[in-house]
Amino acid sequence: MADDYKDELRARFGLDVDLGGEIPDEPWLHQLLLRRTHRRYADRPVAESLVRLLLAAAFSASSKSDFQQASVIWLKDRGRHDRLAALFPDMPWIGTAPVFLVFLGDARRLEKLGEMRGHKQSNGALEGFFNATVDAALALQTCILAAETLGLGTCPISVLRNRIKAVSEILELPDKVFPVAGLCLGYPAQPGFISMRLPLEATVHIDHYDESGLAAVDGYDRRRDARHSIGNRQRSPERFGTAEFYGWSEDKARQAMTPEGFGFAAWLRTRGFTFDEPETPAG
């Protein structure tokens, strides 16, 4: 029945969502709608067998052209894990996570296959970078959902790219291999909270792109504020002033004024990516 997901949809969107008809009642979807990131972990080890199961699930994700351009580094060595964590003191959960994985876009393996099979090609065009990124992102999210299904908590970590040189040294990354995001894994130490999402009218466009959905942002800001206000933690008031009402959209607009990832594009170019069109047009 459509009512079956009412509470979860309200939790996710802060309003009643009418799905408009009969729908199957699937327990896993109830859980999915309530999913959340966790940054605090219980002092309980995660069995290696479980991590291997999660990795197997991660690599079950779809892959563009079956090229399989994702790789993962499982940081088992405590010293290396600590060195990585020390680069990001603002995010202590990187160091405290019982398990830390790094999901990599791996445009290199396809080049190696070409060398092995006598069909040498370069995979450094935008297409190769983009496909490897998407593959890694899909593997990452599949791993997250598998972990959450088993009661684990996770937090993706893209801040790695802000210190790309140091990170790539610690992980010994070769050319054409780059981090898309790390992933903290552990049993949650607390329930956490659901991060409310924009209403579907803002994110789902029927038949053509339609910017009128932006009108839904104000209401979303208010609903989100009523549940979890960030009003007393305004970002850089010395730069932007103090807003009378401080909602999600103001916060994200301010956040975006301090771009991240400086040096990442330049680093990628030193690692063999040109971001050009492919060298030979696809046949």
Ligand SMILES: Cc1cc2nc3c(=O)[nH]c(=O)nc-3n(C[C@H](O)[C@H](O)[C@H](O)COP(=O)(O)O)c2cc1C
């Ligand atoms: C690609 C990606 C990178 C992220 N990087 C970080 C990060 O570096 N540090 C962090 O604490 N959270 C990070 N997050 C977690 C997001 O902040 C979180 O998913 C978002 O606030 C929504 O919350 P929810 O996952 O609980 O719905 C990342 C999430 C994604 C998808």
